[in-house]
Amino acid sequence: MAAIDQTGGAAQAAPDRARPREKTLRRRSPALRRAFPYLLVAPAVIYLLGITLYPGAYAVYQSFYLVRFTEWIPVGFDNYVELAGDAEFWQAMLNTLLIGGIALTVECVIAMALAFFAYRDALIRGWRIAFLMPMLFMPSAVAFIWKLAFNDGRVISDLLRKLGLIEGNLDFLGNIWLARTTLIVADVWQWTPFLFIIFVAALQSQDQEVEEAARLDGASWPAIFWNISLPMIRPVIAVAVVLRGIDIMTMFTNVFILTKGTPGGMTETISYFIYRQGFQTFNFGYASAAAVVMLVITILAAQLVVKRAFKSGKT
Amino acid sequence: MAKRRKSKGDNLVLRYLVLGSWALFCLVPIVWFLSIGFRPRTEIITPTPIYWPTFSLDAWRLLLADWPIFDYLRNSVLAVTGSVVIDLILGIPAAYSLTRYEYRGRDDIGFYILSTRMMAPAIVAIPIFFLFRNLGLLDSVFALMLIYAAVNLSIVVWIIRSYMLDIPKELEDAARTDGAGDLRILWEIIIPACLPGIITASVIAAIFAINEFLFTLLIASTKNAYTMSVALANFTGGSDGVIYNAIALVSFLAFLPILVLIVLIQKHLSRGLTMGAVKG
Amino acid sequence: MARIELKDVVKRYGGFTGVRRMDLDIADEEFLVLLGPSGCGKTTTMRMIAGLEVPSEGEVVIGGEVVNEVDARDRDVAMVFQGYALYPNMSIYENIRFPLRMRGIPKADQDRLIRRAAEMVELGDFLDRKPGALSGGQRQRAALARAVVRQPQVFLMDEPLSNLDAKLRSSMRVQIKHLQRQLKITTVYVTHDQIEAMTLADRIVIMEKGAIRQIGTPDEIYSDPADTFVAGFIGAPPMNLVEGLAENGRFAAPGLVVACPGGVSGRVTLGVRPEDCHVVGEGLAALEGRVYGVEPTGETTYLTLRTGETLFEVKAARDARFNLGDLVRIGFDPDRLCYFDTETGARLRVQPYRSVA
Numbered sequence: 025m026a027a028i029d030q031t032g033g034a035a036q037a038a039p040d041r042a043r044p045r046e047k048t049l050r051r052r053s054p055a056l057r058r059a060f061p062y063l064l065v066a067p068a069v070i071y072l073l074g075i076t077l078y079p080g081a082y083a084v085y086q087s088f089y090l091v092r093f094t095e096w097i098p099v100g101f102d103n104y105v106e107l108a109g110d111a112e113f114w115q116a117m118l119n120t121l122l123i124g125g126i127a128l129t130v131e132c133v134i135a136m137a138l139a140f141f142a143y144r145d146a147l148i149r150g151w152r153i154a155f156l157m158p159m160l161f162m163p164s165a166v167a168f169i170w171k172l173a174f175n176d177g178r179v180i181s182d183l184l185r186k187l188g189l190i191e192g193n194l195d196f197l198g199n200i201w202l203a204r205t206t207l208i209v210a211d212v213w214q215w216t217p218f219l220f221i222i223f224v225a226a227l228q229s230q231d232q233e234v235e236e237a238a239r240l241d242g243a244s245w246p247a248i249f250w251n252i253s254l255p256m257i258r259p260v261i262a263v264a265v266v267l268r269g270i271d272i273m274t275m276f277t278n279v280f281i282l283t284k285g286t287p288g289g290m291t292e293t294i295s296y297f298i299y300r301q302g303f304q305t306f307n308f309g310y311a312s313a314a315a316v317v318m319l320v321i322t323i324l325a326a327q328l329v330v331k332r333a334f335k336s337g338k339t
Numbered sequence: 340m341a342k343r344r345k346s347k348g349d350n351l352v353l354r355y356l357v358l359g360s361w362a363l364f365c366l367v368p369i370v371w372f373l374s375i376g377f378r379p380r381t382e383i384i385t386p387t388p389i390y391w392p393t394f395s396l397d398a399w400r401l402l403l404a405d406w407p408i409f410d411y412l413r414n415s416v417l418a419v420t421g422s423v424v425i426d427l428i429l430g431i432p433a434a435y436s437l438t439r440y441e442y443r444g445r446d447d448i449g450f451y452i453l454s455t456r457m458m459a460p461a462i463v464a465i466p467i468f469f470l471f472r473n474l475g476l477l478d479s480v481f482a483l484m485l486i487y488a489a490v491n492l493s494i495v496v497w498i499i500r501s502y503m504l505d506i507p508k509e510l511e512d513a514a515r516t517d518g519a520g521d522l523r524i525l526w527e528i529i530i531p532a533c534l535p536g537i538i539t540a541s542v543i544a545a546i547f548a549i550n551e552f553l554f555t556l557l558i559a560s561t562k563n564a565y566t567m568s569v570a571l572a573n574f575t576g577g578s579d580g581v582i583y584n585a586i587a588l589v590s591f592l593a594f595l596p597i598l599v600l601i602v603l604i605q606k607h608l609s610r611g612l613t614m615g616a617v618k619g
Numbered sequence: 620m621a622r623i624e625l626k627d628v629v630k631r632y633g634g635f636t637g638v639r640r641m642d643l644d645i646a647d648e649e650f651l652v653l654l655g656p657s658g659c660g661k662t663t664t665m666r667m668i669a670g671l672e673v674p675s676e677g678e679v680v681i682g683g684e685v686v687n688e689v690d691a692r693d694r695d696v697a698m699v700f701q702g703y704a705l706y707p708n709m710s711i712y713e714n715i716r717f718p719l720r721m722r723g724i725p726k727a728d729q730d731r732l733i734r735r736a737a738e739m740v741e742l743g744d745f746l747d748r749k750p751g752a753l754s755g756g757q758r759q760r761a762a763l764a765r766a767v768v769r770q771p772q773v774f775l776m777d778e779p780l781s782n783l784d785a786k787l788r789s790s791m792r793v794q795i796k797h798l799q800r801q802l803k804i805t806t807v808y809v810t811h812d813q814i815e816a817m818t819l820a821d822r823i824v825i826m827e828k829g830a831i832r833q834i835g836t837p838d839e840i841y842s843d844p845a846d847t848f849v850a851g852f853i854g855a856p857p858m859n860l861v862e863g864l865a866e867n868g869r870f871a872a873p874g875l876v877v878a879c880p881g882g883v884s885g886r887v888t889l890g891v892r893p894e895d896c897h898v899v900g901e902g903l904a905a906l907e908g909r910v911y912g913v914e915p916t917g918e919t920t921y922l923t924l925r926t927g928e929t930l931f932e933v934k935a936a937r938d939a940r941f942n943l944g945d946l947v948r949i950g951f952d953p954d955r956l957c958y959f960d961t962e963t964g965a966r967l968r969v970q971p972y973r974s975v976a
């Protein structure tokens with residue numbers, strides 16, 4: 025192992041060696057080599073099992089009991105049977121789908137329309153942050169903004185009156201669809217920007233040449249957008265809508281602050297139903313049964329929808 | 340630009356009308372709510388709204404006198420930063436494992452981690468509540484830290500994973516032939532190379548942690564653990580009803596750091612929000 | 620410096636075989652080039668030598684030691700990558716220092732070694748820059764410096780020049796060869812560019828679909844191809860291959876007749892290099908064809924002729940000018956003709972190989 029020898033053989037001195045003197049070949053055991061990636065990922069997985077598998081199992085277990093303070097009375101499937109016949113539970117399911125479905129649709133349509141107008145506009149790019157502002161508020165704060173606007177401050181009523189649309193004040197908590205509208209407006213106001221910024225980013229990261237080619241073919245911008253740009257970003261749309269859908273179908277904070285389920289449980293979501301059964305009527309076993317139902321739905325949705333959305337959105 | 344203006348379906352007036360009205364719809368409630376923070380309580384809840392504000396520092400006096408606002412602030416800061424640190428410690432090696440090695444079950448593990456993002460807080464709320472009660476951790480910032488970390492871990496792993504996928508494998512091979520071991524490669528090569536992703540993940544996790552409501556509502560019961568997000572809901576003065584001017588102020592106290600964080604990662608925002616699915 | 624042996628090395632990816640039964644003996648201080656079309660397993664072979672990939676079967680021996688289980692970090696090989704793989708967050712100085720640091724070279728020696736390596740590739744003035752602030756050629760040299768700084772037993776280079784423009788490539792070629800001769804380090808060099816292979820190699824290994832087709836000096840590979848694959852792969856333009864029938868010392872194909880050694884018979888493919896063809900007068904011609912294309916390169920003129928169904932490349936004089944459709948008669952240099960079995964593609968060894976030299 026001669027060292028670099030530029031001077032013709034004289035410079036064999038030790039300092040010229042770029043290798044430590046003694047060389048032992050480390051041989052890593054194949055077992056360790058194979059185990060290593062698992063060791064890296066294990067802490068995160070174990071931690072997550074701690075808040076999914078453990079509580080999930082706990083909820084399943086608890087759902088077979090009637091919990092009275094510290095006393096647990098086994099009741100078999102009674103909680104589930106009761107749940108199946110509980111009009112409030114089914115109403116909460118329906119409310120969640122109605123409110124969530126409408127809000128999600130409205131958000132998608134608005135975000136897509138805004139994205140269509142914004143994504144080729146350099147001026148808007150600089151002002152993008154203005155469109156994001158609602159997203160930067162804590163959801164609990166946003167709920168209070170709309171609570172004040174709709175109910176306590178009667179601002180919306182006043183504005184509608186000034187426009188000559190109504191007389192007197194609207195009671196936003198007294199009417200089923202008005203109450204649901206407050207939840208929908210609050211969600212749309214805060215989260216349309218989420219979809220908007222993702223759609224714009226996706227549209228802007230597309231290959232511009234495709235659009236340019238279509239323009240040379242004589243297509244109008246709306247036609248290009250509808251026929252070319254949108255289909256190209258479909259995987260991204262799927263991911264964004266799925267993520268938004270998850271949050272919307274688990275809506276809690278707005279219900280808790282804005283309506284508390286009024287009127288008559290017609291704005292109660294599943295999340296709020298579980299919370300109310302658990303922490304207001306302290307009917308933990310029953311609440312757990314509802315949670316298990318929601319868990320099953322979540323797992324199905326994860327397998328059927330989310331997995332596919334992320335597979336196709338993956339690069 | 341001049342040519343575009345003439346093209347069909349590309350009406351500038353319509354464009355700015357639509358975008359402008361939405362921007363107004365976004366901003367007006369914020370400005371209005373900000374003004375609430377500087378008005379006397381008597382002007383806020385009235386039979387008909389009073390639009391023209393009278394300036395008052397009522398809310399400030401009230402907050403500082405009656406509410407332990409600095410405790411809330413401290414709790415939020417501690418719980419959020421603590422949770423982000425936990426997420427990074429657990430999440431970076433996990434993301435590394437998911438991107439740089441091939442092994443059986445890798446994709447399933449990755450998907451399992453992703454799927455925890457879908458878990459509604461309400462599903463696990465009761466067991467978590469009992470768990471922390473049994474551990475004697477109720478009403479502690481430490482419990483919040485642990486739960487925020489768990490809630491955001493999937494996001495952190497997937498965002499960082501997405502950035503790690505962008506690092507050429509050659510870089511790691513080079514380091515390996517240069518004599519570096521796995522952990523040193525992670526520390527000296529991979530982490531510096533995906534720093535933007537790590538920052539993005541941290542910011543997004545921090546914002547979600549600041550916002551967290553349901554778990555905090557269950558775990559916190561006094562100023563020992565109340566965070567800003569949940570403290571808001573307690574600004575009700577018995578017969579006085581909701582104390583909106585105090586709420587408005589606290590909202591803005593939380594809003595400002597989030598604004599700064601978002602501006603910091605603006606370029607990476609959409610990628611972060613989609614857990615790496617969009618490269619924008 | 621070390622001898623490298625691959626003994627029946629196989630690499631499988633699931634059901635797919637990336638490298639099949641590779642048997643290769645690389646002498647100490649040799650400059651060996653792996654050449655083949657992309658996807659033929661060159662990189663995989665090299666990565667197995669580096670220790671970045673574990674062979675599915677067989678043994679990798681470096682310096683007399685079986686190193687299958689030895690981690691890349693302990694093999695004392697240095698690798699230069701196609702994309703350079705410079706650490707983007709470190710300055711060039713830190714990049715070159717990295718392998719020294721990893722090997723625990725005393726701090727006192729590091730600086731001197733780094734500067735000397737940088738001088739060797741004429742990069743002394745750029746040590747403070749980050750890789751992002753360098754041009755392609757400079758990055759390439761930085762990667763070389765990082766490889767030479769620790770005087771490894773083996774150099775591995777995977778298409779190190781393929782991201783450079785043509786001019787830079789030829790000057791870097793000279794530098795690499797010079798460095799290797801100077802340092803006398805066993806070098807394995809992967810490329811799909813035959814000019815690089817011919818100019819750099821002591822020996823070339825031609826690979827296809829994971830298998831070795833021929834090992835030899837550039838000279839042997841060019842003049843004495845082992846099969847039709849090598850013949851068609853090497854040379855620009857490559858050897859003409861014409862399928863025909865040989866009997867009684869005559870090889871015949873549509874538009875082509877030539878005397879052949881008596882041992883050759885049956886369905887046979889004739890191989891002729893374009894430069895072994897000459898435009899001749901009537902009577903002497905082995906081949907007649909009509910001009911299909913004319914490509915003057917300045918140094919010479921390539922004619923493409925059409926005979927029957929096949930196209931035939933001929934290297935003509937620099938000032939040869941023909942019109943499309945002209946009838947041209949071609950004679951061959953009889954000593955330079957190769958015959959292959961049409962079925963298997965294997966060379967028919969009927970006459971002794973005559974060196975060009």
Ligand SMILES: Nc1ncnc2c1ncn2[C@@H]1O[C@H](COP(=O)(O)OP(=O)(O)O)[C@@H](O)[C@H]1O
Pocket residue numbers: 632635636637655656657658659660661662663664
């Ligand atoms: N990690 C891998 N998994 C599966 N197939 C691979 C992998 N690496 C290489 N291959 C396949 O092995 C073959 C040889 O690849 P490679 O050695 O990179 O070819 P070359 O360097 O000659 O272009 C290719 O067909 C490639 O697709």
Ligand SMILES: [Mg+2]
Pocket residue numbers: 658661662663
């Ligand atoms: Mg290759």
